[in-house]
Amino acid sequence: MSFLAARRRSPLALLVLILLGLAFTGTAYAALQPTASPGTSSASASADEIAEGRELFLGNCATCHGANGEGNGNDGPSLHGVGAASVDFQVATGRMPLPAPGVQAERNISQVKFSEEQIEALAAYVDSLAPGPDVPEEQWLDYAEGDVDNGGAVYRTNCAMCHNSSGTGGALTRGKYAPTLMGVDEQHIYEAMLTGPQSMPVFNDQNITPEEKRDVIAFLKSIEEGGNDHGGHTLGSFGPAGDALFAWTLGVLAFIAAAVWLGRKAA
Amino acid sequence: MTTPHHDDSNAPATRGDATPAVTERFENPGMPPHVPRRADEDPRAARRAEFQVVALFTISALASIGFVVAYYAIDRDLKGYLLGIGEVNLFHVALGVTMGLSLLCIGLGAIHWAKTLMPDEEVVEERHPQSSGEDDRQAVGQTLSHGWRSSQLNRRAALLGSAGGALGLFALPLVLPVVAGLGPRPRQELYTTHWEEGTLLRIDPSGAAIRAADVTQGSVFHVMPDGWVGHEAIEEHGAEEAMISKAKDQIILVKLDPATIRSQKQREWGYEGIVAYSKVCTHVGCPVALYEQQTHHLLCPCHQSTFDMTDDCKVIFGPAKRALPQLPITVDAEGYIVAAGGFREPVGPSFWERNRPGLLGDDQS
Numbered sequence: 001m002s003f004l005a006a007r008r009r010s011p012l013a014l015l016v017l018i019l020l021g022l023a024f025t026g027t028a029y030a031a032l033q034p035t036a037s038p039g040t041s042s043a044s045a046s047a048d049e050i051a052e053g054r055e056l057f058l059g060n061c062a063t064c065h066g067a068n069g070e071g072n073g074n075d076g077p078s079l080h081g082v083g084a085a086s087v088d089f090q091v092a093t094g095r096m097p098l099p100a101p102g103v104q105a106e107r108n109i110s111q112v113k114f115s116e117e118q119i120e121a122l123a124a125y126v127d128s129l130a131p132g133p134d135v136p137e138e139q140w141l142d143y144a145e146g147d148v149d150n151g152g153a154v155y156r157t158n159c160a161m162c163h164n165s166s167g168t169g170g171a172l173t174r175g176k177y178a179p180t181l182m183g184v185d186e187q188h189i190y191e192a193m194l195t196g197p198q199s200m201p202v203f204n205d206q207n208i209t210p211e212e213k214r215d216v217i218a219f220l221k222s223i224e225e226g227g228n229d230h231g232g233h234t235l236g237s238f239g240p241a242g243d244a245l246f247a248w249t250l251g252v253l254a255f256i257a258a259a260v261w262l263g264r265k266a267a
Numbered sequence: 268m269t270t271p272h273h274d275d276s277n278a279p280a281t282r283g284d285a286t287p288a289v290t291e292r293f294e295n296p297g298m299p300p301h302v303p304r305r306a307d308e309d310p311r312a313a314r315r316a317e318f319q320v321v322a323l324f325t326i327s328a329l330a331s332i333g334f335v336v337a338y339y340a341i342d343r344d345l346k347g348y349l350l351g352i353g354e355v356n357l358f359h360v361a362l363g364v365t366m367g368l369s370l371l372c373i374g375l376g377a378i379h380w381a382k383t384l385m386p387d388e389e390v391v392e393e394r395h396p397q398s399s400g401e402d403d404r405q406a407v408g409q410t411l412s413h414g415w416r417s418s419q420l421n422r423r424a425a426l427l428g429s430a431g432g433a434l435g436l437f438a439l440p441l442v443l444p445v446v447a448g449l450g451p452r453p454r455q456e457l458y459t460t461h462w463e464e465g466t467l468l469r470i471d472p473s474g475a476a477i478r479a480a481d482v483t484q485g486s487v488f489h490v491m492p493d494g495w496v497g498h499e500a501i502e503e504h505g506a507e508e509a510m511i512s513k514a515k516d517q518i519i520l521v522k523l524d525p526a527t528i529r530s531q532k533q534r535e536w537g538y539e540g541i542v543a544y545s546k547v548c549t550h551v552g553c554p555v556a557l558y559e560q561q562t563h564h565l566l567c568p569c570h571q572s573t574f575d576m577t578d579d580c581k582v583i584f585g586p587a588k589r590a591l592p593q594l595p596i597t598v599d600a601e602g603y604i605v606a607a608g609g610f611r612e613p614v615g616p617s618f619w620e621r622n623r624p625g626l627l628g629d630d631q632s
Contacts, residue, residue, distance in 0.1 A: 150472075153472045153497075154472060154473070157471050157472055157489045158487075158489055161554065161556040161557050161568050162556075162557050170568070172557060172559055172564075172566060173559065173562070173564050173566050173571075173573055173584070174562075176559065178557075196485050196486075196560055198561065199559040199560060199561055199562070200560065201485055201486060201487035201521070201558050201560040202483055202484075202485040202486045202487075202560070203486070203487075204481065204483050204486060206475075206477070206478065206481035207470065207477075207481070207486055207487075207488055208473075209473070212473065226354075229353075229354065231346070231353075231354055231355045231356045231359075232352060232353065232354075232355050233351070233352045233353055234353070261378075262378060265302075265304070265382070265387075266304050266305075266306070266382040266383045266387075267304065267305055
């Protein structure tokens with residue numbers, strides 16, 4: 001039973017709810033302020049939220065990341081300064097908590113362990129250890145406003161070499177891979193660019209501006225909706241390797257069948 | 268294992284004796300019994316086979332007619348949905364299917380015809396000596412030597428030499444355009460880029476300059492030299508020059524923890540852990556841009572050459588032979604990253620003349 005569900009009838013729930021509401025209002029106010037410099041967090045997370053986050057952290061994350069998020073050698077990196085964006089990306093895509101050690105954490109959207117509020121609390125706690133990039137503001141996720149053309153140019157220069165020109169991902173070294181970007185929530189795409197999870201480098205707001213990040217999301221969503229399709233089966237959009245495998249397998253089978261039929265005497 | 272063979276001295280004799288024995292051991296099995304086909308015995312089966320062949324040829328004919336009809340009747344932009352394939356251009360699909368069916372059914376019909384209705388007899392064709400008869404061979408020999416003598420090549424050596432020379436040299440006009448047409452020989456092009464001391468690094472494609480303070484740990488910037496970024500470069504220099512610049516000048520800029528850098532030269536040519544390398548692979552020139560920020564591997568997507576960014580971009584895997592050339596950088600008065608000089612070696616793939624610059628022309632273009 002999750003922490004929240006067990007306590008939702010407690011008299012303290014109302015208080016927590018009010019505090020959450022206040023925290024949300026404060027966050028929204030801070031988010032709408034024009035000069036929120038990047039890399040700093042909103043200092044509006046309430047003490048209660050942070051306390052709840054700490055409890056979640058100790059129960060689910062501290063084994064690998066240390067009791068204070070200071071890291072634990074090779075088991076888990078330090079979380080100081082990774083920011084709320086990183087926590088939201090890792091936890092809300094089901095990558096963390098890591099089910100088993102492996103080459104890399106895999107996206108597993110059906111295995112997300114926490115509710116949105118819990119993830120927010122976790123993020124608030126981790127951010128309180130040492131501030132880092134905050135979750136993106138709504139305006140940068142509204143990809144209908146984005147410039148698909150410019151997004152494509154930015155994507156091809158910065159992303160396509162790993163994630164494939166059609167956003168379907170590709171191989172890296174020693175078993176690692178760049179995952180597909182199709183069907184990924186726009187907030188998670190944004191947070192991945194901002195925080196550089198795992199093998200991925202960081203693209204901070206001075207490198208790819210928030211407008212350009214929104215353009216990239218607009219471009220990816222336009223591909224996802226078939227903006228790049230020219231008809232026929234995509235075969236996964238993996239490029240010539242997939243096409244060749246398909247043609248080779250079917251072609252060789254057809255040739256073998258034809259040879260067997262040709263060589264057999266009629267009944 | 269050594270088994271003593273005391274009849275070694277008799278071995279040749281034994282082999283000689285064994286020759287007829289071999290032919291005795293393998294009896295000619297003869298022809299397998301003839302199995303008649305159904306169509307040979309049952310007139311109804313023969314009629315059915317005939318009907319099948321005719322049906323196949325008819326399908327082929329109909330498909331050919333269908334091709335012509337589809338060619339004129341179907342709108343070229345008409346899209347349709349095919350189960351399991353998705354949205355397709357119906358014009359292309361119709362042409363492909365009808366033409367393929369037409370050809371396939373001709374083949375199937377012809378083979379089915381041959382297998383079921385044409386004569387079914389096993390035939391033995393004896394091997395015979397490959398050489399021609401003695402008379403024929405002598406006649407040919409006489410004709411050749413008569414021709415040789417009557418052409419007077421045996422008496423006039425100059426004829427033979429000049430004719431051979433003319434025919435041999437005729438290969439040159441055939442081969443020369445192919446070899447010479449492989450393109451201009453490399454000259455100084457790869458020795459010169461648009462990077463020189465003080466050139467501002469700009470983000471590709473936005474064109475923004477880069478403040479050293481903005482390059483955070485784990486960041487990767489894809490960079491072009493000042494004046495050669497985006498659409499402005501094409502407008503100012505023309506598409507071809509802009510393309511050449513893109514092929515030679517592209518840079519990858521990352522920030523490493525200075526403590527992880529193992530090469531003194533790399534640290535000195537960088538700025539507080541920020542290092543800039545040519546993005547052109549030293550194998551065949553693909554953009555090497557897959558940077559893994561945890562392992563600091565830089566991977567080329569074309570042939571998986573892998574460079575170690577903490578060790579002067581030396582090759583640790585793959586077909587590339589040389590480390591990526593590093594661009595020395597520093598910051599200007601306002602804190603923006605600029606080149607501290609040009610590349611000290613040619614960027615891009617190897618070429619024969621690279622180690623012997625004397626072979627290159629003096630053309631600096």
